[in-house]
Structures are given as C-alpha cells and as structure tokens.
Amino acid sequence: MKKLILFVLLPLLLLIGAGLGALVAGMIPGVSIPGLGGHETAPEEKKELGAPPTSQPSPVDSSVYVLPEFVVNIRTNRTYPVFMLLSLAVEMRDEGVRPTMAAQEPRIRDAMIIYLSSLTPTDLNGYEGIQRVRDNTWKILHKFVPEGDLVNVQIAKLTVK
Incomplete structure (x- = not known):
C-alpha cells in the first residue's frame, strides 16, 4: 500500500499541482482565469x-x-x-495647435537631435529603419504636444551622407 502511494498517487498529485500552478501563473497560452494575475493591464x-x-x-x-x-x-x-539630413512634416488636428508647436519647437529639436545622434547608418537601413525613426519621432512629439492635437508625422526627407 505504501508503494502504491509513493509511486502512483504522489507523482499524480505533483503533476496536478504543477498544472494548476502554471494555470494560475498564466503560463498556459490562451487560458486565463478572470480576476487572477495582472493580465488585465498588459494590453494597456x-x-x-x-x-x-x-x-x-x-x-x-x-x-x-x-x-x-x-x-x-x-x-x-x-x-x-x-551626417544625416532629416525633414519632418507634423500633421496637426487644426490651426489652433500651431502656437503650441512653435513654442515647443526648440525642445522638440533638442530631443530629436539627441535621439538621432545615437543612431548608426545601419539603424537607418531599409523600411524598418525609416519606420523606427517615424515611431520614435511620434513618441518624442507626444512628450511636448498633447496626444489629441497630433494626427500624424511624415518624413519629408531622409538622407545619410
């Protein structure tokens, strides 16, 4: 009887416990328990x-x-x-945002120069490099201009020499 408990029931109990632990920890893809863990904030x-x-x-x-x-x-x-030459066109919701953009332009330029000077020529290769510059420019702009005021950012010119 002791051998049955030792070799059958104990490993079975261990597997069930490990499965429940993985379920509660959220390690099983596609399965979640509502109210457990911090998974509600992950998409945000x-x-x-x-x-x-x-x-x-x-x-x-x-x-x-x-x-x-x-x-x-x-x-x-x-x-x-x-050297890199970059020209940006920032699309704003309306003309009322222009004074904010003009007032924040020195700070935006400073943040952009710091970001751009950290790049290498290989960081700027291809579509991914240009998209990375657009995405980071978008993030920098949102530090200085409220989110609802900006519509889009376009790279008008990007040259590396």
Whole structure:
C-alpha cells in the first residue's frame, strides 16, 4: 500500500499541482482565469505602438507644421563623419495647435537631435529603419504636444551622407 502511494498517487498529485500552478501563473497560452494575475493591464501597456500608418487619411480641418531640417552627425566607427539630413512634416488636428508647436519647437529639436545622434547608418537601413525613426519621432512629439492635437508625422526627407 505504501508503494502504491509513493509511486502512483504522489507523482499524480505533483503533476496536478504543477498544472494548476502554471494555470494560475498564466503560463498556459490562451487560458486565463478572470480576476487572477495582472493580465488585465498588459494590453494597456502595449497601447503605444508608434506613429499611425502613412496611408491614414487626414481629417478635413487638419494642418501641417513643417519643422526645419535637422542635420545631425550620427554615430559611426569610420574615421570620417557621417551626417544625416532629416525633414519632418507634423500633421496637426487644426490651426489652433500651431502656437503650441512653435513654442515647443526648440525642445522638440533638442530631443530629436539627441535621439538621432545615437543612431548608426545601419539603424537607418531599409523600411524598418525609416519606420523606427517615424515611431520614435511620434513618441518624442507626444512628450511636448498633447496626444489629441497630433494626427500624424511624415518624413519629408531622409538622407545619410
């Protein structure tokens, strides 16, 4: 009788306990127990995805604020400097946002220069590199301009020399 408990019931109890522990911890994909764990807040944390798609149509009353061109020395291991020229067009909800953008422009430029100077030429390769710049520009803009005031951000010019 002791061998039956030792070799059959004890491992069975251990497996059931491990399964319940994995279920409660949320380690089983697609299965969740309502009210347990912090899984209700996880989708809200991933809300910030970056800039809206470039194909998104503009609202009727929107206006565009063009930031002056950025010329930034980007990071490289080469003996000669590598420069990036970037021009941005920020789409705003209406003309009432223009004074806010103008007032915050020095801070936006400073934050953008700090971000852009940390990039390398390989960070800017291809579609992913350009999209990364758009997404991070969108995040930087939201630090200085309220979220509802901005519609989109477009890269008008991006050149690496």
